[in-house]
Amino acid sequence: MSEPNYLTTDYTLQSWFLTTDHKRIAILYFASLIFFFFIGGAAATAIRIELATPQADLVSSDVYNRLFTMHGIIMVWFFLIPSIPNTLGNFLVPLMIGARDLAFPRLNLMSWYIFMLGGCTTLFAILAGGIDTGWTFYTPFSTLYSNSYVIVAAAGVFIAGFSSILTGLNFIVTIHRLRAPGLTWYRLPLFLWSLYATSVILVLATPVLAVTLLLIATERFFGVGIFDPRIGGDPLLFQHLFWFYSHPAVYIMILPGMGVVNELVSCFSRKPVFGYKFVAWASLAIAAVGFLVWGHHMFVSGQSLIASLVFSFMSFVVAVPSAIKVFNWTATLHKGSIHFDAPMLYALAFIGLFTIGGLTGLFLACLAFDVHATDTYFVVAHFHYIMVGGMVTAYFGGLHYWWPKITGRLYSEYWARTAAVLIFFGFNLTFFPQFILGAEGMPRRYHVYPPEFQVWNVLSSGGAAILAVAYLLPMFYLGYSAFFGARAPANPWNAPGLEWQTSSPPPEENFETQPVVTREPYQYNEAFEAEPQNA
């Protein structure tokens, strides 16, 4: 009979919904995020089916507006932002630092309830008829003209923001206060550096979003002139406030993904991460400089030329720490003993896709090119390469890597590799044609288009079908493995991190005795020379 663990301590519903165990709360988030991922994915599916032909076949223009708005809002706030921090982060932060739990376990549970309240509020807005403003809620449309459920959806996002703040706060305090003896800052796994940087952004940026959404409500309900120029407001003020949060939010999404990739590249190259300190500080540099670039979303908005020049320059600057990471991952691979296990396939896919997304971001940081590409499919392709090609790929990689720890079971390596390869090809087939469409001038957010764009749109929709199948596959083989998979050993990858030094799944208290750290991180070439056991 196996040792008692956090999954087997109690089977009642109450033990799950009132738990303060960070591992169980991570599972609650995981289940919730799958739900929201499918809703956002369903909207994307409808969009791609509609765009397979130049004319409107499936939906009206008004319904189309509501579809892409629903896709954006659900995916950004109810999947991408919480995905890695609230699932893998919640599960792993205490385990990686040798702690029993997060610093504020009850706050952690409360953040899940707040998240669900925000999610349900937004779902209500969708079920009641949806909203048509786009996920950016741009004024004056959102405050004056839209007759859809703007305030309800904004309220949902507003509420979910508090969940983000609480999670960020919890991580910051935990990493500062609960590290095991000997676990100095430069011995922390780089995943934790990136989560720390993410948490700083969550705490500093999210309140600005909350204020901005409140201002929308104030103008819509009370007619106070904030964004409407007819009553003394300024519509660009909304864009400044919104992007002050929403551009750093891109880094909230991608930084945890980068953190996961550090762990994967190091483990499956059997080498320490090249330039540990540079990678660690690059995370904080991205968090800090990421706050200085928001105006590149506003180059054609009427923003002053001087402001545009400054934001353009800063956008080039923020690429430097991102490039440091990419170069350091590549250097880590150099002369490594590389294993192409499923998590590594995801990590390699991440590096390639993120690089394409990042480099096309530099195109868009150029004022002249941006004027041509703004609001075209080039932008859509760019940010999907970062958010889906980068972030979602890293999420899947991390999920596979830590799955044996989370569930105590091993999954089918064959099916996992198949899914990883399918995701890579499906993703590129979906979004690479959109770069071409954008460069040729196809605007985003239209459901009808000239016939000469159809070839690229058909390719994109075909890729989306492959991608949908590829995203569904893990549901089956991971789901199967959770119940019927072979039992996982405590350390299936022979990795040196603290989370691998306890049983799989871990006991409720994480460690039987307080771990003490005496070594630098990622020492694969010293005490852990054995090969991964899951191949």
Next chain:
Amino acid sequence: MTEWRPPLALVGAWLALLGLLALTVTLAYVPLGAGNAVVALSIGTIKAVLVAAIFMELRKRHGLTLVFAAAGLFWLGILLWLGLMDFMTRT
């Protein structure tokens, strides 16, 4: 058993905030030209200091807590600096 009483500092700060709110509303109706904005922002700053020092108890804190509080202020500065850069240089 001792009876619980709200700390005087909290009550005092709350009353001060209410007083400053009343002052803000009153002065908004007094035509001071550009002075209206200056007065409103000054009162707002005093309110923020009261909240930070009394309700957030920053007056009793040291080190890292103050660094994080200052970071919040610094980031607000970034928002105002880069946001105003657009408004001040727009043609």
